[in-house]
Amino acid sequence: MTAHSNWEAVCTVDDLVPESGIAVWTEAGPVAVFYLPHHLPALFAISHTDPFSGANVLARGITGDLKGEPVVASPLYKQHFSLRTGICMEDESVRVKSYPVLLDGDRVRLKVPVSQRRFSAA
Amino acid sequence: MANKTLIVIGNGMVGHHFLEQFAETPAAADYDIHVFGEEPLIAYDRVHLSEYFGGSTHADLALGTAKDYAAKGLTLHLDEPVTELDRDNRKVLTPKGEYTYDAVVLATGSYPFVPPIDGHDRDHCLVYRTLADLDAIRASAEGRKTGVVVGGGLLGLEAANALKSLGLEAHVVEFAPRLMPVQLDADGGALLKRKIEELGVQVHTEKATTAIVPGEEARLRMNFSDDTHLETDLIVFSAGIRPQDTLARSSGLEIGERGGIVIDDQCTTSDPQVFAIGECALWDNRIFGLVAPGYTMARTLAARLNQDAEAGFRGADMSTKLKLLGVDVGSIGDAHGATPGARNIRFNDEQAGTYGRLVISEDGKKLLGAILVGDNGPYDTLLQYALNGIDLPKNPESLILPVSEGGAPALGPDALPETASICSCHNVSKGDICGAIDAGCTDLGAVKGETKASTGCGGCAALLKSVVDNELEKRGVEVSKDICEHFPYSRQELFHLVKVNGIRTFHSLIKQHGKGHGCDICKPAVASILATCWNEHIMATDHVPLQDTNDTFMANMQKNGTYSIVPRIPGGEITPDKLIVLGEVAKEYNLYTKITGGQRVDLFGATLSELPEIWEKLIAAGFETGHAYGKSVRTVKSCVGSTWCRYGVQDSVGMAIRLEERYKGLRSPHKLKFAVSGCTRECAEAQSKDIGVIATENGWNLYVCGNGGMRPRHADLFATDLSDDELIRTVDRVLMFYVRTADRLQRTSVWLENLEGGLDYLKEVVLDDSLGLGEELEAHMQAIIGTYQCEWKTTVEDPEKRKRFREFVNAPEKKDPVQHWTTERDQRRPLAKADIA
Known part of the structure; x- marks a missing residue:
């Protein structure tokens, strides 16, 4: 843990779905x-x-790879986002935030920058 | 051995193209070739000049290198303008010396026209033609705010783009009432203006500049004839071009009244030893201000110097297809409809921001011209119609109306004559492409290498691919129908692999027959194939990640991320008690309710976590999933039939329910819709369905492969007067054959149209059992029916599966926060994104 960010525990390994996504609520909003x-x-x-839609849905997209890059396709309008960088493959000017994530035992931890935290937390 | 001298004056695009075409021909061996360029830089691509401000350098834009020239034996004199052409003594003079010649090619190009406005020669009044001009513009723009382009034509808009990319607030001032007056009509010009203004370039039409004076807030002020003015830091004139004929004029060559070096069909001037090509040349009293006709002249001259008697320049097509500031603009042939008797079709979609106009011959058969703004999609097809005089289809408007499912009715490559020009940059015809293929090219890349087609502007890429694919196919060469980058197979081939090898998971399929890890194209396709072959629960762990969200969560995702729910109501028959349950559930969860076209009720606005709760209640009341989310059987619509209707001759509701109960849950390449009508009045609209059944006095008539929606198709009569059991057996076979042979996302209508042998073949397979498949198809269908389970029932009963429906796995009680609602006609609906502050 550093002064500027926080490795937040968001779920456990059992919550994950292989080859797919789940959504968690963090201090930075839905991830x-x-x-x-x-x-x-x-991870x-x-x-x-x-x-593109403003809807909280990316975890429900289909994952895969395009030219070797791991991606998820938005379930609404099907744009692909790089899982590493968050960059939209169809329009590189669009990028969603990406977060460092790791396993701590069987807990999944996300690094959420303090500056992104929302004050109207859960 | 060279014993003569050929001098080329001008090293622009056309001069360069001439050298490319000529240097390696037999005649070139007779000449020492000297090339003179006024600019210090070797020939570069002026068409893409604005990219210079986007980071491209001269090296990027250059068409060749000094090395290339030397390798071809050309002597290049850059930064050495020819000052005099002395025809009496056959020599040219430059500041550095004099050179005698046997023949001269003038490729001096053009210069920008600067209107003689008072003050046009002040500092920071610039032009846009050479890289030096662009350097001057960049220097002038340094640290400044605004720039004006005078001239709203093609080049003017390019220049505006250049100013914009320098970070200036760009304005375009045009004398005419609209932009691109040569290529566009009033509506097209108006739409282009709107789109360009949306991109931050301000357009001022019908403005005549009377004077340029020192400004108050900026360097300069432009005064207009209507007493308005505009302040700007710099002005770029781009009000047209004039042929650069000074040298020719002073040497006494024949010049047109309004300028231009007069040439004949062989590009020869009034002096048989002097030739002219490109924008400096005047042919049939016309100057051609585009690069393609200049290239044609260059090729003509190269051929003519090789004693090719056929060679001749006979005018050029001035059609243009461009992206100006990111906006598509196309103009073909007689765009203004000047031909006597010409008729017009216009389609102006202000909402979508597209405009299309077709100019059609008096007899309605030929395309004379066209205008496109906002979408150049139809351009290639239209150009082929216009250039080759191909007969138009019955409904020519379909060529510019918005694209429907499956793409615009593009001109099939077979319809093109051998002479059809595919690539106008390199003058490659369909015949050339066929020749390259006959000579051994077996793929697109090889054809491109051989013919150079599509290596110029690239605008013909799609057309070239379809021609090459078609020709290869005709020659029996297999053309890629790969589903995506992960599998080198079509859907049908994958189906066979799965079925024959008994493959039961995506993972083993991709491991054995594919590469990478899959994507949103192949995963759902394979999921559908697996479901058809083995009919396992789609929520089985291995299958979950393969599905679209609709299939995964067994509901239809709507624009705000919530879902809609459609319970099955077989045949549209429902008891009052069940209707009440639907109402109660909708009320409890505040769901928007609407009756569907398939005689069901759609409940909108459920969040992910509400889905299993809602289904628990629906299942308790006897409902089943309606598969509205799946590529599967949707509904069987029916009229009330003989049980109530005075005219009904059979029990259409009963048959509809029987069909729906039988085929529910069947996975297929695309959705399937049925209907059953109780008499020939056809109240259930069965002829617009994939499977349509119409009662007769003696039984049922079966119609197949109809479609409503985007691409309506009347179903074809398939069999008549069938008994109940005969009907079921026939439908079993048709559906199973479709499921096994159709491509991913191919509706039955498109499938039948693409099925070799068409309806007759399908009848042979199904009714006459010509392939001996009949029993197998029926058995396969029976197996699927035997393993049917309501996916929602299995899901709500399984706590593990229900876990998937948590919106946030770490906060089960939390609802999706980004949902903005409003109320309309007493029901809740999502707010449009634009209305959310």
Whole structure:
């Protein structure tokens, strides 16, 4: 833990769905956590909010890879977002936030910058 | 051995193209070739000049290198303007010396026209043609705010784009009432203006500049004839071009009344030893201010110097297709409808921001011209119609109306004649492409390498691909129908792999037959194939990540991330008690309710976590999932039939329920809709369905492969006067054959249209059992029916599966916060994104 960010425990390994995403609520708002067992590292976290619709749905998209880049396709309008960087493959000027994520025992922890925290927390 | 000298004056795009075309021909061996350029830089691409401000350098834009020139034996004199052409003594003079010649090619191009406005020669009044001009513009713009382009034509808008990319507030001042007056009509110009203004460039039409004077807030002020004015830091004139004919004029060559070096069809001037090509040349009293006709002249001249008697310049097509400031603009042939008797079709979609106009011959058969703004999608097809005089389809408007499912009715590559020009940059015809394929090219890349097609502007890429694919197919070469980058197979091939090898998971399929990890194209397709073959619960762990959200959560996601729910109501028959349950549930969860076209009730606005709760209640009341989310059987619509109706001849509701109960849950390449009508009045609209059944005195008539929606298709009569059991057996076979052979997302209507042999073939397979598949198809269907389970019932009963419906796994009680609602006609609906502050 540092002064500027916080490794927040958001769920456990049992909550994850292989090859797919789940949504968690963090101090920075809704975040989608993806578990791709064949990737190294296998965990990815990006914002759950689809920038094109404003709806919280990205965790419910289909995962996969395009030219080797791990991606999720928005379930609404099907744009692909890189799971590593959050950059939209169809329009590189659009980018969702991505978060460092790791396993701490069987707990999944997200690094949420303090500056992004919402004061109207859960 | 060279014993003669050829001098090319001008090293622009056309001069360069001439050298490319000529340097390696037999005739070139007779000449020492000297090239003179006024600019210090080797020929570069002026068409993409504005990219210079986007980071491109001269090296990026250059068409060749000094090395290339040397390798071809050309002597290049850059930064050495020719000052005199002395035809009597056959020599040219430059500041550095004099050179004798046997032949001269003038490729001096054009210069920008600067209108003689009072003050036009002040500092910071600039032009836009050379890289030096662009350097001057950049220097002038340094630390400044605004820039004006005088001229709203093609080049003017390019210049405006350049100013914008320098960070200036850009204005365009046009004398005419609209932008691009040569290429566009009033509506097209108006739409282009709107779109360009949306991009932050201000457009002032019908403005005549009377004087340029020192400004008060900026460097300069432009005064207009209507007593208005505009302040700006710099002005770029782009009000047209004039042929650069000074040298020719002073040497006494014949010049047109309004300028331009007069040439004949062989590009020869009034002096048989002097030739002219490109924008400096005047052919049939016309100057061609585009690069493509200049290239044609260059090729003509190269051929003519090789004694090709056929070679001749016979005018050029001035059609243009551009992206100006990111806006598509296309103009073809007689865009203004000047041909006597010409008729027009216009389609102006102000909402979508697209405009299309077709100019059609008096007899309605030929396309004379066209205008497109906002979407150049139809351009290639339209150009082929216009250039090749191909007969228009019955409904030519379909060529510019918005694209419907499956794409615009593009001109099939087979319809094009051999002479059809596919790539106008490199003058490649369909015949050339066929020739390249016959000579051994077996893929697109090889054809491109061989013919250079689509290596210029690239605008013909899609057309080239369809021609190459079609020609390869005709020659029996297999063309990629790969589903995506992960599988080198079509959907049908994948189906066979799964079925034959007994593959039961996506993972083993991709491991054995694909590469990578899949995507949102192949995963749902494979999921559907697996479901069809093995009919396992779609929420089984291995299958969950393969599905679209609608399939995963067994509901239809709406625009704000909530879902709608459609319980099955077989045949549209429902008891009052069940209706009341629907009402009570909708009320409890504040769901918006609407009756669907398929005689069901759609409940909107449920959050993810509410779905299992709602379904618990619906299942308790006897409802089942309606599969509205799946590529599967939706509804069987019916009229009341003989049980109530005075005219009904059979029990259509009873048959509808029987069909719906039988086929519910069947997974297929796309959704399936049925209907049953109780008499020939056809109140259930069965002929617009995938499977349509109409009662007769003697039984049932079966119609197949109809469609409503975006691409309506009347169903075809397939069999008549069937008994109940015959009907079921026939439908079993048709559906199973479709499921097995159709491509992903291919409705039955499109499937039938693409099925070789069409309806007759389908009848042979199903009714005459020509493939001996009949029993197998029926058995497969029976197996699927036997394993049917209501997916929602299985889900609500399984706590593990229900976990998937938590909105936030770490905060089960928390509801999705980003939902903005409003109330309309007493029901809740989402606010549009634009209305959310």
